[in-house]
Amino acid sequence: MSETIRRRGGTGYLLLIPALLWLGLFFVVPLYSLVATSLFDPAGSDFRGYTMDWAFGNYRDAFSTYWPPLLRSLVYGGIATLLCLLLGYVLAYAIAFKSGRWKNLLLVLVIAPFFTSFLIRTLSWKLLLADDGFIVNTLQAVHLLGADGRLLATPVAVIAGLTYNFLPFMVLPLFASLDKIDGRLIEASRDLYANPFVGFWKVTWPLSLPGVVSGTLLTFIPAAGDFINVQLLGSPNQAMVGTKIQSLFTDANDYPTAAALSxxxxVLIVGMVLVYVRRAGTEDLL
Known part of the structure; x- marks a missing residue:
């Protein structure tokens, strides 16, 4: 029996090898290359015009120069994540508890945007929010926008694009958590004379926290590093850190600064995620 257990354990380790090789090749090696590039001396002339000089000053220079778009990225990503949570929770709740035999169809509709390119979806928002488009004309007609008001090239357009593009990443984990909740627990809260709000806050919300945490992480992390939405829907005044990193790598060819900023x-996102998960206290994620 013990020999059989050892064989099974050895088989488990062998099955890990492909995944470890994949992570090593496509995560560890690129991460090492990125960190090494961030320490090159821009004044050198060995590797693409740079030399390894352990130039930790690159981090100071990158932060002092680009802290506004860095902060803007965190703010835009946080607002988009909050909006996705509010919209996604209502949608996931309706699909999990109210959709009946339409549940599978609604889930397909949630992921349907993934059948279209991210770029095409964002360009579609650019058409919807155009200055002479239906949305702007309607808002001007009800006097929510001035006669010369616009939505494109504003924070509203960028956050709206982020919210739309990353909403499915919020809905699916929320649905997975809500769908696992035993309906008898909700009925029990009603039997104990709890009103719907108290029953939701005491029963449904705590049981759905793993989905809330997973969804907010899956939404905030890519939203904070996004550069397509601000490039198509915003202006230089709304530049996010992803835009600056892309520009430094491809246009300015300033690899050390771009790598340091990356x-x-x-590091900021990892630190925020660790604090958030620890404060959330969800055992399923720790």
Whole structure:
């Protein structure tokens, strides 16, 4: 029996090898390359015009120069995540508890945007929010926008694009958590004379927290690093850190600063995620 257990354990380790090789090749190696590039001396001339000089000053220079778009990225990503949570929770709740035999169809509709390119979806928002478009004309007609008001090239357009594009990442984890809740627990709260709000806050919300945490992480992390939405829907005044990193890599060819800025963003997000998950206290994620 013990020999059989050891064989099964050895088989388990062998099955891990492909995944470890994949992570090593496509995560560890690129991460090492990124960190190493962030320490090159821009004044050198060995590797693409740079030399390894352990230039930790690159981080100071990158942060002092680009802290506004860095902060803007966190703010825009946070607002979009909050909007996705509010909209996604209502939608996931309706699908889990109210949809009946339409549940599968509604789930397909949630993921339907993924059948279209991210770029095409964002360009569609650009058409919807155009200055002479239906939305702007309607808002001007009801005097919510001035005669010369616009939505494109504003924070509203960027956050709206982020919210739309990343909403499915919020809905699916929320639905998975809500769908697992035993309906008898909700009925029990009613039998104990709890009103719908108290029953939701005491029963449904705590049981759905794993989905809330997973959804907010899956939404906030890509939203904070996004650059397509601000490039198509915003202006230089709404530039996010992803836009600056892309520009530094491809236009300015300033690899050390771009890499340093990437590492700063990654460290900030990882730190925020660790604090958030610990404060949320969801055992399923720790």
């Amino acid at each position: 590492v700063i963003l990654m």
